[in-house]
Amino acid sequence: MADLLLEYDDPDRLMAAARRLREAERRFEAITPYPLEGLAELTGFAEAHVPKLALAGGVLGAVLGFGGQVATNLLYPIDVGGRPPVAWQGFALVTALIAIFTAMLFALGGMLALNRLPKLRHPVFDDPRMSLAEPDRFFLLIPEGEREGLPELDPRRAAEVPR
Amino acid sequence: MPQIFTPSADTWPRVGVGLGIVAVTAAILLGAGLVQSAYVTSVDWVVDQPVPFSHLHHAGELGIDCRYCHAGVESAPNAGLPATEVCMTCHSQIWTGAPMLAPVRESLAKGEPLRWNRVARLPDYAYFDHSIHVSRGVPCVECHGRVDEMPLMKRGEPFTMAFCLDCHRDPAPHLRPPDQVTRMDWSDWTAERAADYGRRAMEAHHIEPSRLDDCGVCHR
Amino acid sequence: MTDAALDPIDRITRIPGDFPAPRAWWICFGVSLALLLLFLVSVGVLLVFGVGVWGNNIPVNWGLAIVNYVWFLGIGHAGTLISALLLLTGTTRRNALNRFAEAMTLFSVICAGLFPVLHLGRPWLFYWMAPYPNTMTVWPQFKSPLAWDFFAVLIYLIGSILFWYLGAIPDFAAMRDRSRSRFAQVAFGLAALGWRGEARHWARWRQAYRLVAALAVPLVFGVTASYALLFAAGPVPGWASGIFPAYFFCGAIFSGFAVVAIIAVTLRHALGLGALVTRSHLNLIGQLLLATGFMTGYGYAADAFTALWSGDAREIATLHDRWTGAYAWSYWGAVALNFLPLQLLWFRRVRVSPVPLALIGLSVTIGMWLERYMLLVTGLYRDWLVSSWGIYHASFWEWALFAGMIGVFLAPFLLFVRFLPVMSVFELREARHEKREAGHG
């Protein structure tokens, strides 16, 4: 019962191994100290949930912000220079600010939720060489069920990560 | 590198955040409840007085009009607290030896006023004038509650800004004929009757709610 | 510890563990703690004795508190804007500048936000600006820029924190894996939220980060618009001007870049970051300073022109007061400090030399403060009625609060420099990797 952890010291070699895994249609995960262009797509990542969530957050914020201002002006109408109680021009700025705020919140929260973070204790941290601080440590994590009949992956080191 | 966090480390922050959310929600709800509670608004809290004067007895059972003692209510901002002489108008002859009334007699003898403790009090930044309210027919009971049922004086309504504004924005249901302002029991007036009377009274007195909630009406 | 020890990028994550200039840091931190103490004392005096300890009064009722508010908020604009705009335009030179510029934003927005709260008279009731159900049954006046301003500053502060934190999560993870002490491991571990750099995590992180950056740009405009309209909506000659939002925006970015220049040069020198904050970065800052300086200069010219062109006697009188009145020193001081040394930046040699660049930044920082002072006081001290004319002098406690507020800015900023990575390490690595890839291709 253990996943396979492969270590690379070079991003290009990791990318090459990832491409081979992709061709062999394996599920796997890559761990890198900085984002590598195209790597997520090789692991099967193809989603745009974060932008959609942010849009939803923005719409929600705009509705709440504008609705809140309309509601408070109807609850306590203040006559300022004869302006109507519901003056949408006057509400535009605060509506936009709140919409931006909730969109930001949803983008951050959505990113964390989709990534299942925070996750302080994870099996990969058991590996003694696991570190995001070193610029030359890149990892591939292959789940237990996918380990049979792997193509040649040419890692610097291979280790097992118990589940 | 080895694991930094124990297996339970992921649980504790979640529990902490959950408890935090519960605590913040509870604090907000408690705060909201507190500002409306009798503890803050003083409603129904009896205030200690030098003499345990009973409005229940004098106003309720004896039926003495409010204005017998609070003589300024129709013409002055303050309703007026009765001078010791007003008490002694009757108590020079009845209950003359009652120990309860000793401070009153002492006050008269020494010429020093009794120090009553304030029950119905507005903050200093709120301007309030009894005379206009009384002359337009806001009955005593609207703000002071059933004084005729209070053995010891207590605040009948929360004197919050919301309490004032509720009436200022919609005075109709609260208005009564000015010649009956001191009447306490209005249970025979249905809501429709009150609304109808209020509507006509507002027309007659040119009461415009749109002006009654201007800041300057109360904060001068 | 192979060749990584020589790697300039790698050094960033080692700064907290092995700080290169502890003596200088302690001296600076001591000074900022003293200023912080001054802040606490002057706030205490203010709370005990009331706003009467300040010099502002009718007609100049805003005074130094709002001057400093606008000034700090202006400085606070550059960090987020520089970071967000350069990210969206894909400029890799951003990576050496964004983290500390964002930190600068955070702390100066906190300072900015404190001023209007403190000048309320009853600061503990500042939450009345927020809409919440209350026993007064009143709500904020959402047609007033004052209510906009509350939302703008608060949301800008929280948004800047989110942007900064989102960008720093991977670096917190790197610091966690670098740290040796248990305390640092746990602290950075909690801050990193268990970040482990999985490819799909990076992909989602990048989506979120670019979105937040894109949202931060209009947020910056919203904040300047709200406090510029605070002035422009008032019937005060010299204020009621449609150019104010744009004028304030340029001025804000200008002063912000000036402070970025000072901080970049100082950190480069103190932490030995010459290999990362290169001449090319200094050149970029210099160019931005020059450009925004000219935009601000255009604001001055347009302001004077519209006053003269309007034919409005009051507007012209206010302009005349600015040039020759009791506060002419603030107008000409602003012009001299903002625009004269700036002309040196036409020369590339000046732009890439650290000390002159920092000095020009300092000059602009002071000049922009004078401009805020000039705008506010000259607008107010000649009221509509001659009987209401008055002169404003900031009192001792106003100056003390201002000096103390610099401590409020410096103390956390120095802690940031001391204990957190001052640059975005993973982004620097990513940029270097991409550069190499481009070289191979």
Next chain:
Amino acid sequence: MRRATLLLLALAACEMADQPRYDAYEPAPLFPNGASVQPPPEGAVARGYPARAATLATRPPLTPALLDRGRERYAIACVPCHGIAGDGDGVVPSRGFPPPPSFAEPRLRAAPAATIVDVITHGHGVMYSYADRVAPADRWAIAAYVRALQTSLGTPAADLPEADRAKLAEAGR
């Protein structure tokens, strides 16, 4: 307790609910008797005194409005002792106060209105002065209403109009 009160007062002062000024009935340590409302100095003449004195000295013309006012003021100030009908069986005498005479007494019927006003102003026997409670114009109104009560007290039921007799019979049952 006192310290806590002072602290609360200080907090309240911060909140502007208790501003540094003396309101009516507020204790005022500034003055020897500790009250914010001070009695006027000896010999002081209140503002508007001549007008009030003139009102007191001159009997106003009898009008329905004056009678209405008189009835209202009588109900407030006089009913507790003199009773609704003016026969002296108010609620206060029923509790032991020496009963006042009925207004129907010939002596009181014969007394001029100015005498009633004078009694209200200065008191009489165990009756205190009501000068501080009843305004001069209202004293004349009450006097007028007392006259009306005297009329009603002496009227045989048979002299009443038909409608009023029916009401009386109704009330008697």
